[in-house]
Amino acid sequence: MKRTKIISLVLVILMVMLTLAACGGKNNAGQQQQQQQQAQQNNQPKYTLQLAGAYSLNADTPRAKATKKIKEIIEQKSNGNIKVELYLDSQLGGDRETLESCQAGNIAMVSSTTAPQVNFIPKLAIFDIPMLFDNLDIAKKVLTGEFRDKLAAEYEKAGFKLLLMVPISYREMTAKKAINTINDLKGVKIRTMENKYHKEFWNSLGANATPLNFSELYIALQQGTVDAQENPYDIILPNKFYEVQKYLIHTHHIAFIHTVVMNKNLYDSMPDDYKKVIDESMKEVSEYLFNESKTQNEQMLASLKEKGMQVIEISQDVKDKMKEAANKVADMVRKDVGNDIVDELMKAIEAAKK
Template sequence: MKQVRLFSLFLGVAFVASVMFGFAGQVAAQEFTLQLAGAYPSTGETPRALATEKIKELIETKSNGKIKVQIFLDNQLGGDREILEGCQLGDIAMVSQTTAPQVGFIPELAIFDIPMLYENLDVARKALSGPFRAKLEEWYDKAGLKLLLFEPIYYRETTTSRPINTVADFAGLKIRTMENEYHMAFWKALGANPTPLSFAELYVALQQGTVDAQENPYEIIWSSKFYEVQKFLINTHHIAFILSININKGIYEGMPAEYKAIINESMKEAADYLFDLAKAKNDAMLTSLKGTGMTIVDPDPALQAELKKAAAETEKLIRKNVGDAVVEELLKSAEEAKK
């Protein structure tokens, strides 16, 4: 962390030094260098990595190079918690990450751990870009951040070593989860045995049968080659995987109005690009996973009903921790988006 903070401090100094003015009778436009950090991989042609490249291209082109974007993925500036802290402090200008690691900073974001919330990603996107967006912006603002992009790009799906066709099939299933009380409550409600485990240990644990199942988006199932050690993929679509991009509030507010407009416009275009790309990639990855010999299971109405019943248990826990009003607003936005 010390190394990261020192490097971040250097970047912060570089940011200040990059605000320059011309002389010789004419004042040149201000120049900014913004860091965009993410803890996810830069390789593999993934939608998240490609979207960060698109953001760099759009901002630099629209500003005629007056705003430069430096991309740091692969945990170069630290893990999710470290880069978010760095962004709050202004050592890192922008961060790109999912909502899960942000709950410790913005407790209300726990609502996105309610399973079975959106029937498809189009509904999710409509809900999150409607009136509810103002509430999201308010939460991030209180944390010292300006919300620039908030896109649902995948679902968490389930892979197992045995078929899952009814809720009874979940009984005793050892499923690897993150150490997240809400995720664990969902699987317990289904009768499964949620088992927190480091992601780095997951492949071997599946291979050796230490755990029977795991849950992640297609992208991670494919890139981690879980198809080699799991026979079944159940399209549970249980939690929407949302990518957010935020900028330090002070840095953003210190920029000229035309530069803010460029950033906002670029993020809107990048959001459209990311959503369409993720949808296409999801379809392609599902086809690839079928090609490996995995059996793909789409839950029937009876199993869907049981998944929603289990989700209600998680919802109760989240209501207890963040309040009924926040959850009700979210559910209302999800319902309105279906129309």
């Protein structure tokens, strides 16, 4: 009996020791796994990506807010392995300079509209054809569908990776007098950019397109050197053009398309999981930017009305005449960049309307 008790006690002790050993083994295995994961995390490559732009980071605009989100989301999704440094307010140069630096690989990413990119990607001149998009929802469908892939290929030929492309607003006309008919445009001196397509459009409508440096525009409007100008709300409002222009005419003639591009060689050299982080982050920011722009456009329009601007919605007759003038510009673009890209854009627009 005594011997049986001793054997039982020994067995109990052995079982306890085995259990403790097993638990210890599990704890050690868990610690080892955690240490391995930490080591793997520490061994992952680190990137610091510069994101440059000519617009202000401190303004409460959709572009500025979206740019901050790009940094926030990429850094979060990459667990800090990809850092994004923001250089806005033209800190690294204007649109042309930053795009050249990005193309050369000296800046990782650039945030800008399509207008200055035409110098690098000539086929983007298609977006200088006026009266393309009846509304921004149609523009968004076009720029997120198959046509975007064709554009992305053009960016790659120039050494860029297209990461984001979002329509955020329209260029609208402001004037010191009411514009209700095409005849009202005759002789109106309207400030435009130094852009042959824009000049052709307004001249075809009977206006007098007058290229002028933007820094001189307010004074020119104030002194009557020019009678009118055309820009999105987020330029009209902060520059106080409402002080020197009485009327806001909803021409919706050119969509303001915002992009983020990256040096293609840098993007291609990154690990696949990092590319996925960047792609998913940009897709998320694209949706945010589009929706935020819609909200703020409504708010800015309300502010312009409060400042005393009278809003004119153009008639269908005026729209038709503007589209006729736009066809002349389309012919110019076809001559410069070819029929194919223009035809593909027009097909994509018609498909997006359905």
